[in-house]
Amino acid sequence: MNYPVWELALGGGPLIAIVSILHVVISHFAVGGGLWLVLTEVRANRRDDSELRDFVRSQARFFMLLTLVLGAITGVGIWFTIALVSPQAVSALIHGYLWGWAMEWVFFVVEIAAALVYYYGWSKLDRRTHETVGWIYFVAAFASLVIINGIITFMLTPGRWLESHAFWDGFFNPTYWPSLVLRTFAGFAAAGVFTLLTASTLARGAFRSRVTRYCAGWVFVSTLLVGAAALWYRAAFPAWGELSGGAVPILPGMATAFASGLAAMAVLALWPLLLPRTWNALGVVLLAAAVVGSFGAGEWVREAGRKPFTIRGYLYSTGVRVDQDAQLAADGVMAHTRWLNREVGHDRAAIGHELYRAHCQVCHTMDGYNGLRPSLAHWSEATIADLLPRLGSMRALMPPWHGDEYENACLTEYLLAEGRQGETAWPANRQTAGRLAWNLSCGLCHTVDGYRPLRGTLAGQSREELDELLDSAGELTPEMPPYTGGPRQREALLSHLVRIAGPVGTAATAAAAGAVRSTP
Amino acid sequence: MSETGLVPAPDVLPLPAPVPLLHALLLLTFFVHVLFMNGLLGGILLASWSRLRSRSPADAHALLAGQLTRLLPVLVAGTVTAGVAPLLFLQALYGQFFFTSSVIMAWPWFLVIPLVILAYYGTYVQSYAGARSGRGRTTLLCATAAIFAVVAFLYVNNTTLMLRPDRWGALYFAAPGGTNLNLGDATVWPRWLHMVLGAVAVAGLLVAWLGHIRSRSDAAQGALVRRHGLTAFTWLTTANILAGLWFFVALRRPVRMLMMGDSGHATGVFMLGILLAVAALGLAAGAKLRGGRGSLTVLTVVAGILLLAMILLRDVVRAAYLGDLYQPARFPLQTQVFNLALFAVLLAGGLLTVIWMLRRLRRAWTTAGSSG
Numbered sequence: 001m002n003y004p005v006w007e008l009a010l011g012g013g014p015l016i017a018i019v020s021i022l023h024v025v026i027s028h029f030a031v032g033g034g035l036w037l038v039l040t041e042v043r044a045n046r047r048d049d050s051e052l053r054d055f056v057r058s059q060a061r062f063f064m065l066l067t068l069v070l071g072a073i074t075g076v077g078i079w080f081t082i083a084l085v086s087p088q089a090v091s092a093l094i095h096g097y098l099w100g101w102a103m104e105w106v107f108f109v110v111e112i113a114a115a116l117v118y119y120y121g122w123s124k125l126d127r128r129t130h131e132t133v134g135w136i137y138f139v140a141a142f143a144s145l146v147i148i149n150g151i152i153t154f155m156l157t158p159g160r161w162l163e164s165h166a167f168w169d170g171f172f173n174p175t176y177w178p179s180l181v182l183r184t185f186a187g188f189a190a191a192g193v194f195t196l197l198t199a200s201t202l203a204r205g206a207f208r209s210r211v212t213r214y215c216a217g218w219v220f221v222s223t224l225l226v227g228a229a230a231l232w233y234r235a236a237f238p239a240w241g242e243l244s245g246g247a248v249p250i251l252p253g254m255a256t257a258f259a260s261g262l263a264a265m266a267v268l269a270l271w272p273l274l275l276p277r278t279w280n281a282l283g284v285v286l287l288a289a290a291v292v293g294s295f296g297a298g299e300w301v302r303e304a305g306r307k308p309f310t311i312r313g314y315l316y317s318t319g320v321r322v323d324q325d326a327q328l329a330a331d332g333v334m335a336h337t338r339w340l341n342r343e344v345g346h347d348r349a350a351i352g353h354e355l356y357r358a359h360c361q362v363c364h365t366m367d368g369y370n371g372l373r374p375s376l377a378h379w380s381e382a383t384i385a386d387l388l389p390r391l392g393s394m395r396a397l398m399p400p401w402h403g404d405e406y407e408n409a410c411l412t413e414y415l416l417a418e419g420r421q422g423e424t425a426w427p428a429n430r431q432t433a434g435r436l437a438w439n440l441s442c443g444l445c446h447t448v449d450g451y452r453p454l455r456g457t458l459a460g461q462s463r464e465e466l467d468e469l470l471d472s473a474g475e476l477t478p479e480m481p482p483y484t485g486g487p488r489q490r491e492a493l494l495s496h497l498v499r500i501a502g503p504v505g506t507a508a509t510a511a512a513a514g515a516v517r518s519t520p
Numbered sequence: 521m522s523e524t525g526l527v528p529a530p531d532v533l534p535l536p537a538p539v540p541l542l543h544a545l546l547l548l549t550f551f552v553h554v555l556f557m558n559g560l561l562g563g564i565l566l567a568s569w570s571r572l573r574s575r576s577p578a579d580a581h582a583l584l585a586g587q588l589t590r591l592l593p594v595l596v597a598g599t600v601t602a603g604v605a606p607l608l609f610l611q612a613l614y615g616q617f618f619f620t621s622s623v624i625m626a627w628p629w630f631l632v633i634p635l636v637i638l639a640y641y642g643t644y645v646q647s648y649a650g651a652r653s654g655r656g657r658t659t660l661l662c663a664t665a666a667i668f669a670v671v672a673f674l675y676v677n678n679t680t681l682m683l684r685p686d687r688w689g690a691l692y693f694a695a696p697g698g699t700n701l702n703l704g705d706a707t708v709w710p711r712w713l714h715m716v717l718g719a720v721a722v723a724g725l726l727v728a729w730l731g732h733i734r735s736r737s738d739a740a741q742g743a744l745v746r747r748h749g750l751t752a753f754t755w756l757t758t759a760n761i762l763a764g765l766w767f768f769v770a771l772r773r774p775v776r777m778l779m780m781g782d783s784g785h786a787t788g789v790f791m792l793g794i795l796l797a798v799a800a801l802g803l804a805a806g807a808k809l810r811g812g813r814g815s816l817t818v819l820t821v822v823a824g825i826l827l828l829a830m831i832l833l834r835d836v837v838r839a840a841y842l843g844d845l846y847q848p849a850r851f852p853l854q855t856q857v858f859n860l861a862l863f864a865v866l867l868a869g870g871l872l873t874v875i876w877m878l879r880r881l882r883r884a885w886t887t888a889g890s891s892g
Binding site: 002003004005006007008009015019065068069070072073074076077079080081083084087090091092094095096098099100101102103105106107108109110112113114116117120121124125126129133136140165167321338339341343357 | 525526528529531532533534535536537542594597600601602604605607608611612615619620622623624626629630632633636637640641644688689692693696697698856859860862863866867870871873874877878880881884885887888
């Protein structure tokens with residue numbers, strides 16, 4: 001609203017995901033790997049184990065090439081990317097946490113310098129000094145996590161900051177400690193995985209088996225601890241019950257992917273732990289896939305759980321502050337949108353396009369990520385017009401939309417025109433058609449059994465009663481729009497609702513009708 | 521839409537420190553960043569030039585290229601690390617302008633990240649290759665140098681576009697997909713050239729120091745390398761005076777006039793810059809004739825002050841271009857005294873730790889060198 005929006009065909013979310021998944025895996029390795037290096041070096045020195053020392057040295061080179069280049073630059077890359085996709089959010093984070101970033105930078109400087117001295121000082125520095133440099137690296141890398149964790153969790157659960165705007169109130173927020181513990185163990189697990197990767201390149205023999213088992217121990221134990229920390233994190237996660245019930249459609253799947261990835265890591269780690277001699281490239285590939293999958297899904301859960309905010313309770317993902325809601329509702333959206341091309345004149349569809357770009361495009365594309373066209377193609381003008389004022393009540397946790405009558409008409413005209421370019425063919429398969437009809441209407445706000453469930457309220461109703469219910473949908477609550485689907489869609493939806501409702505008469509229909517009236 | 525209308529409103533959250541303090545930190549950390557960046561960009565360009573001129577793997581050009589390329593990964597690390605802080609302070613102070621220009625040229629700006637990753641790995645390949653050369657490695661070195669020069673060009677585009685809200689609307693609404701550059705601005709090319717030539721000149725000084733250090737073990741070759749470095753410094757600084765003149769005439773007239781007497785501060789810094797450039801040329805000629813550490817030290821100090829003067833002048837240009845659109849006095853302010861103090865303590869402790877590690881490494885390398 002304050003800043004221009006990058007019209008990105010790929011969608012801002014996927015671009016951030018690509019950069020951040022890469023960074024998250026490597027940056028956790030940068031923390032855990034630091035501890036692995038120094039602890040293993042100390043172990044090798046105490047036992048005067050030259051083979052192990054040589055392995056640590058080769059690992060240090062791999063570590064430096066991966067973390068200093070790809071890890072550090074993708075870290076800056078996330079900063080670049082989120083500033084391009086959500087400049088208002090980055091501005092807020094920099095104003096509120098400038099000294100946090102500055103402190104993190106100090107640790108970053110020490111971390112980089114220590115990594116370079118550790119690598120270039122190998123066999124030049126005396127062993128004690130070299131170990132000290134290793135410890136300095138780990139402390140700086142961990143301190144960097146300690147700070148960045150405060151800012152990341154602040155975005156999800158700002159806690160008392162929302163009232164006080166005080167730095168430390170937001171920093172030590174409700175998810176700070178569980179997230180810190182989770183990320184610390186994730187770092188240790190990543191260290192084990194990456195060292196298993198390099199261990200697999202060693203010549204087969206007793207040493208390779210010994211190192212493989214040692215690294216597998218890191219992965220196995222750390223992964224179990226990550227799992228325990230994840231349960232703690234989940235308990236502190238805001239509105240987890242609603243979210244896991246499908247309030248944000250993608251979240252339950254991502255949470256399952258995270259848990260499955262962790263389980264796969266633990267199970268796969270048993271292989272090199274119990275049968276180190278048979279550990280091979282296939283195992284490395286599977287383990288790496290499990291790490292990337294679980295870490296990526298975990299970050300996605302955090303991001304999705306923050307919807308529709310970039311800073312929960314303070315700033316919507318559209319760049320509108322929560323405290324601007326009333327102002328926008330009173331004045332309309334255009335009065336407060338700086339980056340609208342006023343030269344489009346009075347062409348309503350063109351104005352709608354401008355509004356779409358300024359307010360919808362941060363999260364949506366037409367045909368790709370969070371694509372709108374597949375739905376728009378089946379919606380009538382009345383459906384779009386009815387949905388726009390109710391966006392804030394929808395299941396996907398959208399920010400409220402405060403367009404006035406004229407702005408809504410413009411946006412509707414634009415969306416309708418975009419929809420006409422989409423695929424309008426109706427599925428021949430009855431079940432597919434039913435699911436599509438559900439997704440285009442009831443499914444926008446309800447699930448069958450999870451978030452705002454409908455099964456209970458529909459149970460036992462006959463087709464005729466359900467038909468009547470659709471007729472009266474717009475009169476149930478202010479949040480419910482009237483049902484405006486065409487005859488084909490209505491027919492498919494009724495068939496789908498009948499399947500959900502089950503045998504007629506299994507629930508008190510009057511009570512069910514009453515319940516649906518009270519469902520937002 | 522007028523240019524004033526497109527400039528985003530400043531953030532409603534207060535700045536956590538007074539503007540002059542943040543401004544000073546911006547300029548100071550930017551100076552450190554520029555030192556590393558000059559060593560990197562100028563160093564890789566000189567290394568490429570030396571590699572191209574080398575006729576045998578053992579000649580002075582090949583040795584110089586080898587010496588420079590071994591330094592490159594550390595210089596990239598220094599440039600990136602020292603670049604984070606000024607980018608942070610820039611976004612705190614000038615976010616209204618910088619975030620906007622970044623979005624307008626989103627794709628080229630985003631491209632900086634993959635380009636730096638590629639070039640960074642390119643420097644490691646060169647570093648591990650050492651003095652070994654070959655057509656493939658020379659091509660790779662030149663390509664890596666070209667990537668860094670492109671990254672510099674993208675930075676110049678963004679730092680000039682942020683000063684031109686009058687150009688924003690036309691660029692953005694014509695290509696909201698972020699495929700713009702700021703090529704319509706007459707200052708872009710001369711500013712980039714001025715900066716690149718300056719970087720190579722500073723890297724020439726770095727080469728002179730490398731020659732000085734080498735002369736302890738090989739007097740003749742060390743003197744040759746030192747002379748190469750000083751020659752590069754002299755030629756590039758001379759060329760840069762011309763590039764600076766081009767940049768000067770490309771500036772808007774009112775901005776130019778600030779340096780021609782309309783502003784005492786701007787005129788003073790501008791004159792100081794010219795005087796220091798001329799003095800540096802004289803000192804470089806002297807250092808070529810005399811040899812020894814002293815003349816090189818004086819030249820380095822003068823060049824450092826010259827660089828600082830150029831950074832101050834750059835700041836003058838920024839303020840002049842933005843004019844009344846930038847109103848820092850109106851920014852909400854709530855100084856976080858404790859956090860500021862904590863940062864200062866951590867910074868001091870961090871720097872001491874880095875110095876301690878570097879001294880230990882230097883001592884170890886010296887011992888290893890003398891025993892080996």
